[in-house]
Amino acid sequence: MGLSEKTREEARQIMARYPKKRSALLPMLHLVQSEEGYVTPEGIALCAEELDLTKAEVGAVATFYTMYRRKPAGTYHVGVCTNTLCAVLGGDAILDSLKEHLGVGHNETTEDGTVSLEHIECNAACDFAPVVMVNWEFYDNQTPATARELVDGCRSGNPPAPTRGASSLCTFKEMSRVLAGFPDGRAGEGVQAGPPTLVGLQLAQQRGDNAPAYPDGTVPGAVVDKSGGEQ
Numbered sequence: 001m002g003l004s005e006k007t008r009e010e011a012r013q014i015m016a017r018y019p020k021k022r023s024a025l026l027p028m029l030h031l032v033q034s035e036e037g038y039v040t041p042e043g044i045a046l047c048a049e050e051l052d053l054t055k056a057e058v059g060a061v062a063t064f065y066t067m068y069r070r071k072p073a074g075t076y077h078v079g080v081c082t083n084t085l086c087a088v089l090g091g092d093a094i095l096d097s098l099k100e101h102l103g104v105g106h107n108e109t110t111e112d113g114t115v116s117l118e119h120i121e122c123n124a125a126c127d128f129a130p131v132v133m134v135n136w137e138f139y140d141n142q143t144p145a146t147a148r149e150l151v152d153g154c155r156s157g158n159p160p161a162p163t164r165g166a167s168s169l170c171t172f173k174e175m176s177r178v179l180a181g182f183p184d185g186r187a188g189e190g191v192q193a194g195p196p197t198l199v200g201l202q203l204a205q206q207r208g209d210n211a212p213a214y215p216d217g218t219v220p221g222a223v224v225d226k227s228g229g230e231q
Contacts, residue, residue, distance in 0.1 A: 003042055007035055011050050014181060022051050025061055027180045029068050034176035038069035066120070067136075067179075074109045074116035076154035077172045079133040080147070083122040086130040090143060094130055095119055097144035102151060114155045116172075127194025128163070135175040137162035 011031055015024040025047060032043030039062045047058045062068045069077075080098060082091040098117055102110055109116040125131045128140030132147050139150055140163040153159045159169040166186040170178070178184055203209075 003032060003035055003040075003046055007031060008046060008050070010180075010182070011046065015050065017181070022053060025051060025053070025058065026065075029058075029062055029065075030176045031180035031182075033068060034173045034180060037072045037173055037176075066118075069116075071107075072109065072113070072116075073172045075114045075171050075173075076134050076151075076159060076169070077116045077118065078151060078154070079118045079120035079123075079136075081120055081123050081125075081129070081131050081133075085126045086122075089129045091130040094132065094142055094144050094147045098147055098151060101148050110155070112155070115151050127196045134159065134162075134169060135172050136179075137165055137169055137175075139163050 011024075011028050014027050014031065015021040018024050028047050028050070029039055029043070032046060033039050036043070044055050044058045044062060047053070048055045051058075063070065078098065080086075080091060080095040082095055095117075099105055102115060102117060104110055104115075104117050106117065106119045120133065123131050123133055123138070125138060125140065128138070130142050132139045132142045132150065134150065134154065139147075139160075142150070150160060154169075161168055168186065170184065170186065174184060178186075
């Protein structure tokens with residue numbers, strides 16, 4: 001299909017956000033990925049031309065970060081975490097179940113192009129383990145059965161809403177565009193820390209515990225006014 005002139009124009013918009021234009025490389029890679037579903041050689045060339053970098057320099061970045069795909073991702077890119085807590089709670093079983101159910105392995109895409117599967121690292125959502133992500137949206141507390149239902153919904157074009165965050169699931173290309181810094185109005189941070197993380201804080205509050213003061217006498221977490229006094 002090739003990259004459009006609009007993509008080049010938007011790449012320059014991204015570059016204008018930064019005092020040094022080469023700092024725009026990461027969002028620009030998301031931008032070119034949003035057009036064809038992966039970082040193509042043409043996308044690497046565009047970034048290199050606009051940023052005065054070599055193709056090798058751009059390619060090194062594109063291959064270092066796993067969120068950049070080097071072959072077409074599915075319309076819905078499914079990532080299963082199998083780091084320690086997710087694995088203990090069933091992440092490995094979920095990944096194995098999806099491999100069998102979809103007939104694909106790690107970094108592979110179904111023949112119809114709707115779903116790609118990836119074994120991913122920690123999503124920093126251990127309170128909600130085991131976690132599956134689709135186009136970087138959270139699906140918490142999954143089981144092999146619910147994960148199969150999730151990918152079936154994606155393949156039918158009727159994916160369920162994420163557990164938290166956005167109210168609906170967009171496509172991989174659409175999410176890549178959001179990550180490039182072009183909001184689509186769907187953003188919603190949702191719940192971050194879950195009950196397991198908050199237990200310690202709640203106990204400290206119930207007991208009236210306070211963190212010890214810093215050497216200069218200030219208290220951690222205290223609000224400091226402009227005159228330097230604590231509130």
